Amino acid sequence: MASSSRVLLxxxxxxxxxxxxxxxxxxxxxxxxxxxxxxxxxxxxxxALLAGLELLPLARxxxxxxxxxxxxxxxxxxxxxxxxxxxxxxLAAGDTLLAGGYLLGTLAACLVAVGVVGRIAPPLxxxxxx
Amino acid sequence: MSDALWVxxxxxxxxxxxxxxxxxxxGALPWGTLAVNVAASLVLGLCVGWSVDGAxxxxxxxxxxxxxxTYSSFAVQTRDLGRGRGTTYAVLTLGLGxxxxxxxxxxxx
Numbered sequence: 001m002a003s004s005s006r007v008l009l010x011x012x013x014x015x016x017x018x019x020x021x022x023x024x025x026x027x028x029x030x031x032x033x034x035x036x037x038x039x040x041x042x043x044x045x046x047x048a049l050l051a052g053l054e055l056l057p058l059a060r061x062x063x064x065x066x067x068x069x070x071x072x073x074x075x076x077x078x079x080x081x082x083x084x085x086x087x088x089x090x091l092a093a094g095d096t097l098l099a100g101g102y103l104l105g106t107l108a109a110c111l112v113a114v115g116v117v118g119r120i121a122p123p124l125x126x127x128x129x130x
Numbered sequence: 131m132s133d134a135l136w137v138x139x140x141x142x143x144x145x146x147x148x149x150x151x152x153x154x155x156x157g158a159l160p161w162g163t164l165a166v167n168v169a170a171s172l173v174l175g176l177c178v179g180w181s182v183d184g185a186x187x188x189x190x191x192x193x194x195x196x197x198x199x200t201y202s203s204f205a206v207q208t209r210d211l212g213r214g215r216g217t218t219y220a221v222l223t224l225g226l227g228x229x230x231x232x233x234x235x236x237x238x239x
Contacts, residue, residue, distance in 0.1 A: 015145020080199035084171035130152030
């Protein structure tokens with residue numbers, strides 16, 4: 001087992017890289033006032049990639065790399081807080097249907113992505129689900 | 131561009147904090163991941179309520195909250211918990227997350 005401080009460092013570095021990538025995508029294609037498509041797409045893609053982590057030989061070989069890429073890079077890339085806040089903001093604006101569609105639509109699309117990729121990828125070790 | 135550095139700094143604290151809490155608290159239900167997702171929603175709601183912007187929003191909002199919260203782990207865990215517990219986990223996470231964002235926004239007002 002890799003030392004836990006090395007694994008934590010890998011999660012920190014991966015998380016920083018994933019968050020910066022999300023931030024830059026948001027600069028290129030800001031979410032705007034309607035359906036937050038950019039955050040939606042980021043979350044769906046990040047979920048699909050995490051479900052497929054074990055397809056990557058590097059992640060299968062090394063606990064440190066698996067943590068850096070899974071809980072680190074992909075955990076930092078995807079965001080739950082922005083989705084909650086966007087849902088709150090849409091509700092506050094009176095767009096109840098849009099808010100519900102966004103919150104439930106994100107969940108549904110992410111679960112479908114995880115399910116589809118999960119059919120071809122080996123299951124994740126419990127640690128890498130975090 | 132320098133905002134990206136603030137994002138990196140915030141996430142380099144938030145992401146390992148999530149991982150560490152997940153290792154300690156995730157059990158029959160992933161309580162650690164649930165807690166960080168709800169906490170990050172609360173803090174982001176506060177930031178928006180206080181109209182935090184610029185470098186501070188990059189550091190705390192996109193960086194720390196975005197790095198600490200995760201949709202990818204949440205979705206994979208929901209799948210692996212199966213229909214019953216997975217539904218409970220998903221409903222709790224979405225409901226408490228939305229409530230926390232609203233509470234943060236309200237507290238800031």
